[in-house]
Amino acid sequence: MPLGAPPLFQEDEQETPLQQLIRYWTNERHAPDILPTEEDLLSRLLDHIRSQSETVQLLRSDPSSSEEEHFRIMLAQTEVERVKFVVRSYLRIRLFKIEKFARYIMTNPEVQQRLSESEVDHARRFARLTDQHFYHSVLQSLPESQQTLDDQPPFVPSMVTEPDKTRAVFAHARQNCPPVRLPDGTALKMQKGHISLTPYSVVEQLVTRGEVELV
Amino acid sequence: MALPRPLRMSISPPELELIASEHLIEIVPLIAMEKTAFISGAYGPLRPPNKCRIPLWMATNLKLKKKCHIVSPDWLSVDFLQERLSEETSQQGFSRLPFRFAETAKVVLDVASDDVQDAEKIRSLLKDLREARQAKSRDGLSQLDHSELSLPNLCSMEINEIRPFFTQAMDVFTQLARQPDADNP
Numbered sequence: 001m002p003l004g005a006p007p008l009f010q011e012d013e014q015e016t017p018l019q020q021l022i023r024y025w026t027n028e029r030h031a032p033d034i035l036p037t038e039e040d041l042l043s044r045l046l047d048h049i050r051s052q053s054e055t056v057q058l059l060r061s062d063p064s065s066s067e068e069e070h071f072r073i074m075l076a077q078t079e080v081e082r083v084k085f086v087v088r089s090y091l092r093i094r095l096f097k098i099e100k101f102a103r104y105i106m107t108n109p110e111v112q113q114r115l116s117e118s119e120v121d122h123a124r125r126f127a128r129l130t131d132q133h134f135y136h137s138v139l140q141s142l143p144e145s146q147q148t149l150d151d152q153p154p155f156v157p158s159m160v161t162e163p164d165k166t167r168a169v170f171a172h173a174r175q176n177c178p179p180v181r182l183p184d185g186t187a188l189k190m191q192k193g194h195i196s197l198t199p200y201s202v203v204e205q206l207v208t209r210g211e212v213e214l215v
Numbered sequence: 216m217a218l219p220r221p222l223r224m225s226i227s228p229p230e231l232e233l234i235a236s237e238h239l240i241e242i243v244p245l246i247a248m249e250k251t252a253f254i255s256g257a258y259g260p261l262r263p264p265n266k267c268r269i270p271l272w273m274a275t276n277l278k279l280k281k282k283c284h285i286v287s288p289d290w291l292s293v294d295f296l297q298e299r300l301s302e303e304t305s306q307q308g309f310s311r312l313p314f315r316f317a318e319t320a321k322v323v324l325d326v327a328s329d330d331v332q333d334a335e336k337i338r339s340l341l342k343d344l345r346e347a348r349q350a351k352s353r354d355g356l357s358q359l360d361h362s363e364l365s366l367p368n369l370c371s372m373e374i375n376e377i378r379p380f381f382t383q384a385m386d387v388f389t390q391l392a393r394q395p396d397a398d399n400p
Binding site for chain 1: 217218222223224225226230233234237246247248249251253254255256272273276277282314359360361362363364365366367368369371374378381382385386389392393
């Protein structure tokens, strides 16, 4: 930009843990595939929420608090609710993907590594439940050759739902990125601030490394 | 189901507003408050009439209780927006605006229109800007193919607006491009 980046567009210098989680949340929302879990960040924020709520409770039970105190309590509480919303939204989108891709996750150890322990556990139980349900309601009365749930017959999509990595996403470069290869064979080098609509497979690596965020 | 359908691949405008409300904005407090630690950082101390930078959500909260004035950001002014609008109508690309300007402007104008100079004029300028930019992004659709479309300076709310149509259109291109291989492997 020839404008010399006017100061009014300044980014907030350092990304706070909450802003990080917000970024992971929007990434997760837009990415067709399930992204690596951010367990550490999440547990740190949950601890923070817990301690902040405790402080609020403590201050609330003090009847002699001033008006100023009241405002601080109210603001702290509002923030706790906001952070909880982000945490929940992040977990919900992951839960949705886990249930959708449960069988795919259970057949791919590589994907399981991206999930936290409890998430893998949920995927396992969910896959087992649906399998049993299908078996008891329909499959058991079909001929044995048609009872499987993971056929890959030619010319039709596989029976196991897989993430569609060719889905288009809007990518926003957070820094200058190394060139990536586009489906038409040319290379794309994203400068910081660049916004592109492109298939997810193109920017997959950059998203995992945090060089690009999905918006 | 874990998630309602509209939220499965997109993000809703109120959610964008929530994200934008994490950004800092300047206020003139009307109450005093010691420096306080919040989850997103420590803010304060508030000492009227000294200016202070706090997150937008906190500013709206205080403003609604009439405990502060919001200092409208430099870009939320008639001069600046007028200049961008003329740039927008005379040049081809999108003009440079803060990434979350639409959300921020909406929040500020909703709760603190009395703190913004010429709020009415600004509203109409924002509307004009939006329309000019919308027309451009629609033109951009003609350049869409299966591999990439650069949209420099497009803003978050605008992306969200064109997302359903643009991504689906690109998915169709991708399928069409893949077809020839499927026929003769």
